[in-house]
Amino acid sequence: MSDTREFHKGGETKKLIEVAAMELFAEQGYKGTSVRKIAAKVGIRESALYNHFSNKEAIFLAIAERVFSSPFAQQKTDEFIQEYAKKGKSFLQKFTTEFKLMTFDHNHEKLFRIMLIELMQNEELRGGFWQQFHESNIRFLSSGLFIMMQEGIIRSEDPMTLANVYLGQMFYLRMQVSLLKADKKSTTSLSTAFERQMELFWGMISIK
Amino acid sequence: MSDTREFHKGGETKKLIEVAAMELFAEQGYKGTSVRKIAAKVGIRESALYNHFSNKEAIFLAIAERVFSSPFAQQKTDEFIQEYAKKGKSFLQKFTTEFKLMTFDHNHEKLFRIMLIELMQNEELRGGFWQQFHESNIRFLSSGLFIMMQEGIIRSEDPMTLANVYLGQMFYLRMQVSLLKADKKSTTSLSTAFERQMELFWGMISIK
DNA sequence: ATCATATATGAACAAGTGTTAATTTGTACT
DNA sequence: AGTACAAATTAACACTTGTTCATATATGAT
Numbered sequence: 437m438s439d440t441r442e443f444h445k446g447g448e449t450k451k452l453i454e455v456a457a458m459e460l461f462a463e464q465g466y467k468g469t470s471v472r473k474i475a476a477k478v479g480i481r482e483s484a485l486y487n488h489f490s491n492k493e494a495i496f497l498a499i500a501e502r503v504f505s506s507p508f509a510q511q512k513t514d515e516f517i518q519e520y521a522k523k524g525k526s527f528l529q530k531f532t533t534e535f536k537l538m539t540f541d542h543n544h545e546k547l548f549r550i551m552l553i554e555l556m557q558n559e560e561l562r563g564g565f566w567q568q569f570h571e572s573n574i575r576f577l578s579s580g581l582f583i584m585m586q587e588g589i590i591r592s593e594d595p596m597t598l599a600n601v602y603l604g605q606m607f608y609l610r611m612q613v614s615l616l617k618a619d620k621k622s623t624t625s626l627s628t629a630f631e632r633q634m635e636l637f638w639g640m641i642s643i644k
Numbered sequence: 645m646s647d648t649r650e651f652h653k654g655g656e657t658k659k660l661i662e663v664a665a666m667e668l669f670a671e672q673g674y675k676g677t678s679v680r681k682i683a684a685k686v687g688i689r690e691s692a693l694y695n696h697f698s699n700k701e702a703i704f705l706a707i708a709e710r711v712f713s714s715p716f717a718q719q720k721t722d723e724f725i726q727e728y729a730k731k732g733k734s735f736l737q738k739f740t741t742e743f744k745l746m747t748f749d750h751n752h753e754k755l756f757r758i759m760l761i762e763l764m765q766n767e768e769l770r771g772g773f774w775q776q777f778h779e780s781n782i783r784f785l786s787s788g789l790f791i792m793m794q795e796g797i798i799r800s801e802d803p804m805t806l807a808n809v810y811l812g813q814m815f816y817l818r819m820q821v822s823l824l825k826a827d828k829k830s831t832t833s834l835s836t837a838f839e840r841q842m843e844l845f846w847g848m849i850s851i852k
Numbered sequence: 853a854t855c856a857t858a859t860a861t862g863a864a865c866a867a868g869t870g871t872t873a874a875t876t877t878g879t880a881c882t
Numbered sequence: 883a884g885t886a887c888a889a890a891t892t893a894a895c896a897c898t899t900g901t902t903c904a905t906a907t908a909t910g911a912t
Contacts, residue, residue, distance in 0.1 A: 441860050443908050449859080465765055467675040471900060483902080484860050492900065549764050556757050556826055557673055566823065593847075597840050601813050608812030615774065618764055632805050639801075640848040649890050651878050657889075679870065691872080692890050700870065 442479075450488040452478045457495045462546035465553045466496055500554075500561055503547045504568040512576055521583035524590070525638055531577065532606070536630040539610045540623075548614055574599045581641075590641040598641065605633050650687075658696040660686045665703045670754035673761045674704055708762075708769055711755045712776035720784055729791035732798070733846055739785065740814070744838040747818045748831075756822055782807045789849075798849040806849065813841050 444452075456477035460469040471492050475482040489495045520527045538544050554561050577599035584590045609629055616623045652660075664685035668677040679700050683690040697703045728735045746752050762769050785807035792798040817837055824831045 441907065443859055445858075445909070463765075465673065465675065465761075467673065468765065470898075472898085480859090481861055482900085483862080486901075487859055553673075553761060553764050556761050556822070557671075557676065559827065562823055562826060570820075593844060594840070597837070597844055600816075600837065601841055601844065604813040604816030605809050606812075607816050608808070611815075612778075614764070615770055618770060619767065629805070629808065632802070633809055636801060636805055636809065649877065651889060653879075653888075678868075680868085688889090689891060690870085691892080694871075695889055 449478065449480070449484075453485060453488055453495065454498055458499050458546050458550070461496065461499060461553075462549040465550075466557075471495075499547075499550065500558075500564070503551050503561070504564045511572065514579075517576065517580050518583065521580040522587055522589075524584060524587075524642070527580050527584070528602075528634055528638055531580075532630055532634040535606050535610070536627075539613050539630075540627070545614065545617065548610065549618070552611070552614070570603070573603050577602060589643065591643060593641070602637055605637070606630075609633065657686065657688070657692075661693060661696055661703065662706055666707050666754050666758070669704065669707060669761075670757040673758075674766075679703075707755075707758065708766075708772070711759050711769070712772045719780065722787075725784065725788050726791060729788040730795055730797075732792060732795075732850070735788050735792070736810075736842055736846055739788075740838055740842040743814050743818070744835075747821050747838075748835070753822065753825065756818065757826070760819070760822070778811070781811050785810060797851065799851060801849070810845055813845070814838070817841070 453474060457469065457474045460473055460477065463469075464473075471485055472482045474495070475485050478485075485495075489498070520530060551561060551565060555565060556562075574596070578595040581590065581598050582595040585592050585595065609626060613623050613626050616626070661682060665677065665682045668681055668685065671677075672681075679693055680690045682703070683693050686693075693703070697706070728738060759769060759773060763773060764770075782804070786803040789798065789806050790803040793800050793803065817834060821831050821834055824834070
């Protein structure tokens with residue numbers, strides 16, 4: 437028979453599987469993505485998948501790991517925060533720029549969608565989101581803001597509440613971008629919103 | 645055989661189906677919920693479902709409608725906004741209280757979860773969210789804030805940005821509540837956060 | 853050239869999917 | 883009591899699901 441099967445060595449196929457699976461999970465969720473769909477996207481039969489992953493969940497977990505190993509989980513050292521926070525506005529700017537960069541990154545976009553879809557259905561993912569996104573960012577922001585208060589750069593308020601407020605804004609913006617992209621609509625109107633909200637927030641907390 | 649089948653007249657069974665389906669959709673999503681699971685929860689066979697709904701999607705749509713016919717889609721009249729906005733803080737308080745009430749309402753909680761799960765997978769739901777949650781609330785908030793600026797009650801900023809900022813905060817709080825509830829954790833720490841963020845926001849925009 | 857190994861295929865499986873058809877059973881009206 | 887009708891059952895369907903097993907084929911080291 438015309439069996440023109442191609443062979444890939446190393447972890448090449450494994451990578452291709454992850455890429456294909458990520459795309460499908462981001463569009464149809466875990467349950468909506470079958471191993472056959474993944475295999476078809478890679479260009480192999482479903483049975484060949486099992487040479488690289490022990491089962492469907494293992495594929496998902498390999499991708500889920502990346503969700504939080506991305507920029508927004510980066511742990512900043514205390515020294516870094518100390519140094520940067522004293523500069524005041526630059527601190528907020530840096531955070532916002534990084535957040536915006538992530539938001540418009542194609543790869544990260546897919547990971548965000550997977551997270552949103554599975555957040556309510558997958559306890560592990562929920563735990564990861566809480567610790568590695570929420571708490572990590574709140575810690576970063578609140579300690580930075582606390583230092584600014586000590587330095588007399590910004591108004592004295594509860595740093596925790598302030599951090600929550602700002603992270604909430606940013607998250608909602610990020611979600612809006614994903615919603616628009618899902619409908620293949622333009623996101624240009626939102627691209628300046630990050631800066632606008634940052635300026636507004638800064639104008640309200642800073643002491644002139 | 646012992647066929648102790650029970651009969652329900654009127655739309656009774658139909659209601660039971662919707663209740664059962666809502667619960668399951670909120671836990672496992674659309675694809676994770678089979679018609680057999682729904683039927684089992686109601687206490688009937690799956691074929692009996694088709695006496696009340698033409699197919700699975702029809703059940704989902706019946707529930708999806710409710711997602712946006714809930715409090716947060718309530719259209720407020722311009723007169724109402726005019727009157728309330730002039731009172732300043734009460735306006736924000738009313739919005740926040742309503743939002744918080746919704747957040748802690750059991751029924752609405754399920755609808756919110758369904759929305760979050762399907763938002764990225766269902767275009768119709770996405771459209772509904774955008775128009776009936778996002779745009780509707782932004783319109784309400786921004787026109788209220790605009791009036792306050794005219795009245796000299798609050799600082800002069802872009803009302804649209806301000807509205808986005810506040811809605812974003814509230815949405816993120818609402819999501820946090822759902823995440824905690826999904827893990828059956830306590831939400832008491834968040835119950836005061838609504839007021840705290842409201843006070844903070846007001847303190848920053850108001851002219852003392 | 854041989855051979856071990858990694859990687860692919862094809863076929864099959866048991867279980868679950870949404871949906872339909874034929875039939876039985878309860879309820880209300882005459 | 884008889885009848886019409888709504889609402890339930892049982893059984894079956896075609897299809898998809900995740901996974902496994904035996905088998906075939908390409909690659910690299912010897």
